[in-house]
Amino acid sequence: MTKSNEQNWKPATQLVHGGTMRSQFGETSEAIYLTQGFLYDSSEAAEARFKGEEPGFIYSRYANPTVDMFEKRMCALEGAEDARATASGMAAISAALLCSVKAGDHVVAARALFGSCRWVVETLMPKYGIESTLVDGRDLKAWEDAVRPNTKLFFLESPTNPTLEVVDIAAVAKIADAAGARLVVDNVFATPLQQKPLELGAHVVVYSATKHIDGQGRCLGGVILSDKEWIDANLHDYFRHTGPSLSPFNAWTLLKGLETLPIRVRQQTENAARVADHLASHPKIERVIYPGRKDHPQAEIIARQMKGGSTLVCFDVTGGKAGAFGFQNALGLVGLSNNLGDAKSLITHPGTTTHKNLTEEARADLGIRPSTVRLSLGLEDADDIIADIDRALEAI
Numbered sequence: 384m385t386k387s388n389e390q391n392w393k394p395a396t397q398l399v400h401g402g403t404m405r406s407q408f409g410e411t412s413e414a415i416y417l418t419q420g421f422l423y424d425s426s427e428a429a430e431a432r433f434k435g436e437e438p439g440f441i442y443s444r445y446a447n448p449t450v451d452m453f454e455k456r457m458c459a460l461e462g463a464e465d466a467r468a469t470a471s472g473m474a475a476i477s478a479a480l481l482c483s484v485k486a487g488d489h490v491v492a493a494r495a496l497f498g499s500c501r502w503v504v505e506t507l508m509p510k511y512g513i514e515s516t517l518v519d520g521r522d523l524k525a526w527e528d529a530v531r532p533n534t535k536l537f538f539l540e541s542p543t544n545p546t547l548e549v550v551d552i553a554a555v556a557k558i559a560d561a562a563g564a565r566l567v568v569d570n571v572f573a574t575p576l577q578q579k580p581l582e583l584g585a586h587v588v589v590y591s592a593t594k595h596i597d598g599q600g601r602c603l604g605g606v607i608l609s610d611k612e613w614i615d616a617n618l619h620d621y622f623r624h625t626g627p628s629l630s631p632f633n634a635w636t637l638l639k640g641l642e643t644l645p646i647r648v649r650q651q652t653e654n655a656a657r658v659a660d661h662l663a664s665h666p667k668i669e670r671v672i673y674p675g676r677k678d679h680p681q682a683e684i685i686a687r688q689m690k691g692g693s694t695l696v697c698f699d700v701t702g703g704k705a706g707a708f709g710f711q712n713a714l715g716l717v718g719l720s721n722n723l724g725d726a727k728s729l730i731t732h733p734g735t736t737t738h739k740n741l742t743e744e745a746r747a748d749l750g751i752r753p754s755t756v757r758l759s760l761g762l763e764d765a766d767d768i769i770a771d772i773d774r775a776l777e778a779i
Protein backbone atom coordinates (compact mmCIF):
# COMPACT_ATOMS: atom_id res chain seq x y z
CA MET A 384 0.00 0.00 0.00
CA THR A 385 3.03 2.28 -0.35
CA LYS A 386 1.73 4.02 -3.48
CA SER A 387 -1.59 4.97 -1.94
CA ASN A 388 -2.90 7.40 0.54
CA GLU A 389 -5.10 5.02 2.51
CA GLN A 390 -5.91 7.23 5.49
CA ASN A 391 -7.44 9.92 3.26
CA TRP A 392 -9.63 7.65 1.17
CA LYS A 393 -13.36 8.01 1.34
CA PRO A 394 -15.20 5.11 3.04
CA ALA A 395 -16.29 3.39 -0.19
CA THR A 396 -12.66 3.24 -1.36
CA GLN A 397 -11.36 2.09 2.03
CA LEU A 398 -13.91 -0.71 2.01
CA VAL A 399 -12.67 -2.06 -1.33
CA HIS A 400 -8.91 -1.58 -0.83
CA GLY A 401 -8.18 -0.94 2.86
CA GLY A 402 -5.74 -3.37 4.51
CA THR A 403 -5.10 -5.37 1.31
CA MET A 404 -1.93 -7.43 1.63
CA ARG A 405 -0.95 -9.22 -1.59
CA SER A 406 1.15 -12.37 -1.85
CA GLN A 407 3.97 -12.83 -4.40
CA PHE A 408 1.30 -13.89 -6.94
CA GLY A 409 -0.31 -10.46 -7.10
CA GLU A 410 -3.85 -11.82 -6.77
CA THR A 411 -6.59 -9.18 -7.32
CA SER A 412 -8.96 -10.59 -4.68
CA GLU A 413 -7.81 -11.04 -1.09
CA ALA A 414 -6.18 -14.41 -0.39
CA ILE A 415 -7.56 -16.83 2.18
CA TYR A 416 -4.65 -17.94 4.35
CA LEU A 417 -6.39 -21.01 5.70
CA THR A 418 -3.52 -22.12 7.89
CA GLN A 419 -3.05 -22.76 11.57
CA GLY A 420 0.69 -22.21 11.75
CA PHE A 421 3.64 -20.58 9.97
CA LEU A 422 7.16 -21.86 9.20
CA TYR A 423 10.35 -20.21 10.44
CA ASP A 424 13.56 -20.11 8.39
CA SER A 425 15.68 -21.08 11.39
CA SER A 426 15.58 -21.70 15.12
CA GLU A 427 16.97 -18.21 15.59
CA ALA A 428 14.12 -16.77 13.51
CA ALA A 429 11.56 -18.62 15.65
CA GLU A 430 13.21 -17.30 18.80
CA ALA A 431 13.22 -13.73 17.45
CA ARG A 432 9.58 -13.92 16.42
CA PHE A 433 8.50 -15.22 19.82
CA LYS A 434 10.49 -12.44 21.48
CA GLY A 435 8.68 -9.92 19.24
CA GLU A 436 12.01 -8.77 17.80
CA GLU A 437 11.09 -9.80 14.27
CA PRO A 438 7.69 -9.24 12.64
CA GLY A 439 5.73 -12.19 11.35
CA PHE A 440 2.96 -14.61 12.13
CA ILE A 441 3.27 -17.36 14.75
CA TYR A 442 -0.06 -19.14 15.10
CA SER A 443 -3.55 -18.26 13.88
CA ARG A 444 -4.94 -18.02 17.41
CA TYR A 445 -2.61 -15.00 17.77
CA ALA A 446 -2.93 -13.48 14.29
CA ASN A 447 -3.47 -14.53 10.67
CA PRO A 448 -2.87 -12.58 7.41
CA THR A 449 -6.50 -12.75 6.19
CA VAL A 450 -7.83 -11.80 9.62
CA ASP A 451 -5.25 -9.01 9.68
CA MET A 452 -6.59 -7.61 6.40
CA PHE A 453 -10.11 -7.58 7.84
CA GLU A 454 -8.93 -5.82 11.00
CA LYS A 455 -6.99 -3.20 9.03
CA ARG A 456 -9.93 -2.53 6.69
CA MET A 457 -12.20 -2.05 9.71
CA CYS A 458 -9.64 0.32 11.29
CA ALA A 459 -9.51 2.43 8.11
CA LEU A 460 -13.31 2.66 8.00
CA GLU A 461 -13.79 3.40 11.69
CA GLY A 462 -10.80 5.73 12.01
CA ALA A 463 -9.44 3.51 14.80
CA GLU A 464 -5.78 2.84 15.58
CA ASP A 465 -6.17 -0.87 16.11
CA ALA A 466 -8.67 -3.73 16.09
CA ARG A 467 -9.12 -7.36 17.09
CA ALA A 468 -11.47 -9.62 15.14
CA THR A 469 -13.43 -12.36 16.86
CA ALA A 470 -15.43 -15.48 16.04
CA SER A 471 -18.76 -13.77 16.79
CA GLY A 472 -20.19 -10.45 17.89
CA MET A 473 -20.67 -11.75 21.42
CA ALA A 474 -17.02 -12.85 21.58
CA ALA A 475 -16.08 -9.24 20.73
CA ILE A 476 -18.48 -7.63 23.17
CA SER A 477 -17.76 -9.96 26.09
CA ALA A 478 -13.99 -9.51 25.56
CA ALA A 479 -14.31 -5.71 25.36
CA LEU A 480 -16.36 -5.65 28.57
CA LEU A 481 -14.43 -8.23 30.60
CA CYS A 482 -11.04 -6.77 29.64
CA SER A 483 -12.13 -3.32 30.87
CA VAL A 484 -12.77 -4.33 34.49
CA LYS A 485 -11.58 -6.39 37.43
CA ALA A 486 -13.18 -7.66 40.64
CA GLY A 487 -14.42 -4.75 42.72
CA ASP A 488 -15.15 -2.50 39.71
CA HIS A 489 -18.56 -1.18 38.78
CA VAL A 490 -20.26 -0.96 35.36
CA VAL A 491 -23.03 1.38 34.23
CA ALA A 492 -24.94 0.11 31.20
CA ALA A 493 -28.03 1.16 29.31
CA ARG A 494 -30.86 -1.28 30.04
CA ALA A 495 -31.82 -1.52 26.35
CA LEU A 496 -29.14 -4.00 25.30
CA PHE A 497 -28.96 -6.96 22.97
CA GLY A 498 -30.14 -9.91 25.11
CA SER A 499 -26.77 -11.68 25.42
CA CYS A 500 -25.04 -8.40 26.28
CA ARG A 501 -27.49 -7.90 29.11
CA TRP A 502 -26.72 -11.43 30.35
CA VAL A 503 -22.96 -10.67 30.40
CA VAL A 504 -23.54 -7.49 32.43
CA GLU A 505 -26.32 -8.73 34.72
CA THR A 506 -25.46 -12.41 35.24
CA LEU A 507 -21.85 -13.18 34.27
CA MET A 508 -19.99 -10.14 35.60
CA PRO A 509 -21.41 -10.33 39.17
CA LYS A 510 -20.00 -13.89 39.45
CA TYR A 511 -16.54 -12.32 39.22
CA GLY A 512 -17.24 -9.52 41.65
CA ILE A 513 -18.13 -6.84 39.10
CA GLU A 514 -21.28 -4.95 40.01
CA SER A 515 -23.50 -3.17 37.53
CA THR A 516 -26.27 -0.61 37.36
CA LEU A 517 -28.67 -0.55 34.42
CA VAL A 518 -30.09 2.84 33.47
CA ASP A 519 -32.48 4.26 30.89
CA GLY A 520 -29.81 5.19 28.33
CA ARG A 521 -31.79 8.23 27.19
CA ASP A 522 -31.71 9.78 30.67
CA LEU A 523 -28.38 11.62 31.07
CA LYS A 524 -29.04 12.31 34.73
CA ALA A 525 -29.49 8.58 35.35
CA TRP A 526 -25.99 7.93 33.92
CA GLU A 527 -24.55 10.64 36.21
CA ASP A 528 -26.41 9.39 39.28
CA ALA A 529 -25.28 5.80 38.70
CA VAL A 530 -21.57 6.67 38.85
CA ARG A 531 -19.69 5.35 41.89
CA PRO A 532 -16.06 5.86 42.91
CA ASN A 533 -15.25 2.42 41.45
CA THR A 534 -17.11 2.88 38.12
CA LYS A 535 -14.71 1.85 35.35
CA LEU A 536 -16.96 1.07 32.41
CA PHE A 537 -19.97 2.52 30.57
CA PHE A 538 -21.72 0.39 27.96
CA LEU A 539 -24.53 1.16 25.51
CA GLU A 540 -25.97 0.44 22.09
CA SER A 541 -27.69 3.00 19.85
CA PRO A 542 -30.10 2.70 18.14
CA THR A 543 -31.27 -0.05 20.45
CA ASN A 544 -32.71 -3.46 19.71
CA PRO A 545 -35.62 -3.69 19.03
CA THR A 546 -37.34 -0.37 19.71
CA LEU A 547 -34.69 1.82 18.04
CA GLU A 548 -34.27 4.20 20.97
CA VAL A 549 -31.30 6.52 20.65
CA VAL A 550 -28.67 7.41 23.25
CA ASP A 551 -26.79 10.73 23.04
CA ILE A 552 -23.32 9.18 22.67
CA ALA A 553 -21.33 12.44 22.94
CA ALA A 554 -23.13 13.43 26.15
CA VAL A 555 -22.66 9.98 27.74
CA ALA A 556 -18.97 10.01 26.68
CA LYS A 557 -18.53 13.29 28.58
CA ILE A 558 -20.05 11.77 31.72
CA ALA A 559 -17.80 8.70 31.30
CA ASP A 560 -14.72 10.90 30.95
CA ALA A 561 -15.64 12.87 34.07
CA ALA A 562 -16.06 9.57 35.95
CA GLY A 563 -12.77 8.17 34.66
CA ALA A 564 -14.65 5.31 32.97
CA ARG A 565 -14.28 3.89 29.45
CA LEU A 566 -17.30 4.01 27.16
CA VAL A 567 -17.88 0.92 25.00
CA VAL A 568 -20.47 1.33 22.22
CA ASP A 569 -22.15 -1.59 20.42
CA ASN A 570 -22.64 0.05 17.00
CA VAL A 571 -24.30 -2.86 15.19
CA PHE A 572 -27.67 -1.25 14.54
CA ALA A 573 -26.15 2.00 13.22
CA THR A 574 -23.45 0.30 11.08
CA PRO A 575 -20.01 1.97 10.74
CA LEU A 576 -21.39 4.10 7.92
CA GLN A 577 -24.25 5.81 9.75
CA GLN A 578 -22.53 6.54 13.07
CA LYS A 579 -18.94 6.95 14.29
CA PRO A 580 -18.83 6.42 18.07
CA LEU A 581 -15.07 7.10 18.35
CA GLU A 582 -15.56 10.56 16.80
CA LEU A 583 -18.38 11.16 19.30
CA GLY A 584 -16.03 10.47 22.22
CA ALA A 585 -16.51 6.72 22.85
CA HIS A 586 -13.32 4.82 23.73
CA VAL A 587 -14.15 1.42 22.26
CA VAL A 588 -16.54 0.39 19.49
CA VAL A 589 -17.72 -3.19 18.98
CA TYR A 590 -19.55 -4.94 16.14
CA SER A 591 -21.25 -8.15 15.41
CA ALA A 592 -19.86 -8.49 11.86
CA THR A 593 -22.48 -11.22 11.45
CA LYS A 594 -25.01 -8.52 10.62
CA HIS A 595 -24.48 -5.82 7.96
CA ILE A 596 -20.73 -6.42 7.53
CA ASP A 597 -21.29 -9.92 6.20
CA GLY A 598 -24.65 -8.74 4.97
CA GLN A 599 -25.57 -11.93 3.20
CA GLY A 600 -26.37 -14.23 6.10
CA ARG A 601 -23.29 -16.48 5.92
CA CYS A 602 -20.70 -16.14 8.68
CA LEU A 603 -20.52 -15.17 12.33
CA GLY A 604 -17.87 -12.64 13.23
CA GLY A 605 -17.09 -9.68 15.42
CA VAL A 606 -14.58 -6.90 15.90
CA ILE A 607 -13.35 -4.57 18.66
CA LEU A 608 -11.83 -1.22 17.68
CA SER A 609 -9.98 1.20 19.94
CA ASP A 610 -6.62 2.89 20.52
CA LYS A 611 -3.51 0.74 20.20
CA GLU A 612 -2.35 1.38 23.74
CA TRP A 613 -5.57 0.04 25.27
CA ILE A 614 -5.69 -2.97 22.96
CA ASP A 615 -2.04 -3.85 23.67
CA ALA A 616 -2.49 -3.47 27.40
CA ASN A 617 -5.90 -5.09 27.78
CA LEU A 618 -6.81 -7.34 24.85
CA HIS A 619 -3.51 -8.66 23.52
CA ASP A 620 -2.86 -11.36 26.13
CA TYR A 621 -6.57 -12.17 26.57
CA PHE A 622 -6.85 -12.95 22.85
CA ARG A 623 -3.70 -15.07 22.77
CA HIS A 624 -4.64 -17.15 25.77
CA THR A 625 -8.42 -17.50 25.60
CA GLY A 626 -8.79 -17.88 21.81
CA PRO A 627 -11.89 -16.03 20.58
CA SER A 628 -10.11 -15.78 17.19
CA LEU A 629 -11.94 -15.34 13.89
CA SER A 630 -11.51 -18.11 11.29
CA PRO A 631 -9.50 -16.96 8.22
CA PHE A 632 -12.29 -18.24 5.99
CA ASN A 633 -14.87 -16.14 7.80
CA ALA A 634 -12.50 -13.15 7.79
CA TRP A 635 -12.30 -13.47 4.01
CA THR A 636 -16.09 -13.61 3.68
CA LEU A 637 -16.38 -10.51 5.86
CA LEU A 638 -13.69 -8.69 3.82
CA LYS A 639 -15.72 -9.32 0.68
CA GLY A 640 -18.82 -8.16 2.57
CA LEU A 641 -17.11 -4.87 3.41
CA GLU A 642 -16.59 -4.16 -0.31
CA THR A 643 -20.33 -3.83 -0.85
CA LEU A 644 -21.31 -2.48 2.59
CA PRO A 645 -22.00 1.13 1.49
CA ILE A 646 -24.28 0.24 -1.41
CA ARG A 647 -26.10 -2.38 0.61
CA VAL A 648 -26.64 -0.18 3.66
CA ARG A 649 -27.77 2.71 1.45
CA GLN A 650 -30.34 0.52 -0.31
CA GLN A 651 -31.53 -1.17 2.90
CA THR A 652 -31.91 2.24 4.57
CA GLU A 653 -33.89 3.53 1.59
CA ASN A 654 -36.11 0.44 1.74
CA ALA A 655 -36.61 0.90 5.50
CA ALA A 656 -37.55 4.57 5.09
CA ARG A 657 -40.10 3.71 2.40
CA VAL A 658 -41.62 0.90 4.45
CA ALA A 659 -41.74 3.10 7.59
CA ASP A 660 -43.56 5.88 5.74
CA HIS A 661 -45.98 3.37 4.24
CA LEU A 662 -46.73 1.76 7.61
CA ALA A 663 -47.21 5.13 9.32
CA SER A 664 -50.34 5.77 7.24
CA HIS A 665 -51.75 2.23 7.45
CA PRO A 666 -54.92 1.87 9.58
CA LYS A 667 -53.83 -1.53 10.99
CA ILE A 668 -50.54 -0.15 12.34
CA GLU A 669 -50.61 1.37 15.84
CA ARG A 670 -47.08 2.66 16.12
CA VAL A 671 -44.02 3.04 13.86
CA ILE A 672 -40.54 3.72 15.21
CA TYR A 673 -37.97 4.65 12.59
CA PRO A 674 -34.84 6.72 13.27
CA GLY A 675 -35.12 8.44 9.88
CA ARG A 676 -38.58 9.89 10.49
CA LYS A 677 -39.32 13.32 11.94
CA ASP A 678 -41.76 11.77 14.43
CA HIS A 679 -39.01 9.70 16.11
CA PRO A 680 -38.98 10.90 19.76
CA GLN A 681 -35.25 11.66 19.53
CA ALA A 682 -35.09 13.05 15.98
CA GLU A 683 -32.92 15.93 17.16
CA ILE A 684 -30.17 13.64 18.55
CA ILE A 685 -30.35 11.45 15.45
CA ALA A 686 -29.78 14.49 13.22
CA ARG A 687 -26.69 15.33 15.30
CA GLN A 688 -25.04 11.92 15.62
CA MET A 689 -26.18 9.78 12.70
CA LYS A 690 -25.62 10.20 8.97
CA GLY A 691 -28.77 8.31 8.05
CA GLY A 692 -31.72 6.40 9.44
CA SER A 693 -31.62 2.68 10.04
CA THR A 694 -32.01 -0.51 8.05
CA LEU A 695 -34.58 -1.64 10.63
CA VAL A 696 -38.13 -0.58 11.42
CA CYS A 697 -40.00 -1.40 14.62
CA PHE A 698 -43.82 -1.33 14.58
CA ASP A 699 -47.01 -2.47 16.26
CA VAL A 700 -49.80 -4.31 14.53
CA THR A 701 -53.40 -4.00 15.77
CA GLY A 702 -54.76 -6.97 17.72
CA GLY A 703 -51.94 -7.48 20.26
CA LYS A 704 -49.88 -10.66 20.16
CA ALA A 705 -52.46 -12.48 18.01
CA GLY A 706 -52.37 -9.62 15.50
CA ALA A 707 -48.57 -9.64 15.37
CA PHE A 708 -48.42 -13.45 15.03
CA GLY A 709 -51.16 -13.49 12.37
CA PHE A 710 -49.38 -10.76 10.43
CA GLN A 711 -46.00 -12.54 10.56
CA ASN A 712 -47.55 -15.87 9.59
CA ALA A 713 -49.24 -14.30 6.56
CA LEU A 714 -46.00 -12.86 5.15
CA GLY A 715 -44.68 -14.66 2.07
CA LEU A 716 -41.57 -12.79 0.95
CA VAL A 717 -40.36 -11.51 4.32
CA GLY A 718 -38.88 -14.37 6.35
CA LEU A 719 -39.38 -15.05 10.06
CA SER A 720 -35.92 -14.91 11.64
CA ASN A 721 -34.30 -13.19 14.59
CA ASN A 722 -31.27 -12.35 12.41
CA LEU A 723 -30.80 -8.92 10.83
CA GLY A 724 -28.71 -6.98 8.33
CA ASP A 725 -29.16 -9.73 5.73
CA ALA A 726 -29.82 -9.22 2.00
CA LYS A 727 -33.14 -10.93 2.74
CA SER A 728 -35.83 -9.04 4.66
CA LEU A 729 -36.42 -10.67 8.04
CA ILE A 730 -38.99 -10.09 10.75
CA THR A 731 -39.18 -11.13 14.39
CA HIS A 732 -41.53 -10.81 17.35
CA PRO A 733 -39.08 -9.69 20.08
CA GLY A 734 -41.41 -10.43 23.01
CA THR A 735 -41.37 -14.19 22.29
CA THR A 736 -37.90 -14.52 20.71
CA THR A 737 -34.94 -12.17 21.28
CA HIS A 738 -36.38 -10.63 24.46
CA LYS A 739 -38.32 -13.61 25.85
CA ASN A 740 -36.00 -13.87 28.88
CA LEU A 741 -36.95 -10.43 30.20
CA THR A 742 -39.83 -9.98 32.59
CA GLU A 743 -43.05 -8.48 31.24
CA GLU A 744 -42.19 -5.33 33.18
CA ALA A 745 -38.64 -5.10 31.77
CA ARG A 746 -40.08 -5.49 28.27
CA ALA A 747 -42.59 -2.72 28.91
CA ASP A 748 -39.72 -0.48 30.11
CA LEU A 749 -38.06 -0.99 26.74
CA GLY A 750 -41.25 -0.23 24.84
CA ILE A 751 -41.68 -3.84 23.71
CA ARG A 752 -45.40 -4.58 23.55
CA PRO A 753 -47.16 -7.88 22.74
CA SER A 754 -47.95 -6.32 19.35
CA THR A 755 -44.35 -5.24 18.56
CA VAL A 756 -42.45 -6.63 15.59
CA ARG A 757 -38.99 -5.74 14.31
CA LEU A 758 -38.36 -5.76 10.56
CA SER A 759 -34.84 -5.85 9.09
CA LEU A 760 -34.94 -4.64 5.52
CA GLY A 761 -33.13 -6.58 2.83
CA LEU A 762 -32.16 -5.77 -0.73
CA GLU A 763 -35.41 -6.81 -2.41
CA ASP A 764 -37.37 -4.21 -4.37
CA ALA A 765 -39.24 -2.07 -1.83
CA ASP A 766 -42.43 -2.40 -3.92
CA ASP A 767 -42.42 -6.16 -3.41
CA ILE A 768 -41.78 -5.85 0.34
CA ILE A 769 -44.62 -3.34 0.70
CA ALA A 770 -46.97 -5.55 -1.32
CA ASP A 771 -46.12 -8.50 0.96
CA ILE A 772 -46.76 -6.40 4.08
CA ASP A 773 -50.06 -5.08 2.73
CA ARG A 774 -51.25 -8.55 1.84
CA ALA A 775 -50.35 -9.85 5.31
CA LEU A 776 -52.06 -6.89 7.04
CA GLU A 777 -55.21 -7.52 5.03
CA ALA A 778 -55.20 -11.13 6.26
CA ILE A 779 -55.53 -10.13 9.95
Ligand SMILES: *Cc1c(COP(=O)(O)O)cnc(C)c1O
Pocket residue numbers: 471472473474476497500540544569571572590591592593594603604605
Ligand atom coordinates in the same frame (compact mmCIF):
# COMPACT_ATOMS: atom_id res chain seq x y z
C1 LIG B 1 -26.33 -9.77 16.77
C2 LIG B 1 -25.93 -8.77 17.76
C3 LIG B 1 -24.96 -9.07 18.72
C4 LIG B 1 -24.31 -10.43 18.83
O1 LIG B 1 -23.58 -10.79 17.71
P1 LIG B 1 -23.33 -12.31 17.25
O2 LIG B 1 -22.49 -12.17 16.03
O3 LIG B 1 -24.65 -12.93 17.01
O4 LIG B 1 -22.60 -12.98 18.38
C5 LIG B 1 -24.64 -8.08 19.63
N1 LIG B 1 -25.22 -6.88 19.60
C6 LIG B 1 -26.17 -6.55 18.70
C7 LIG B 1 -26.77 -5.20 18.74
C8 LIG B 1 -26.54 -7.48 17.74
O5 LIG B 1 -27.49 -7.17 16.85
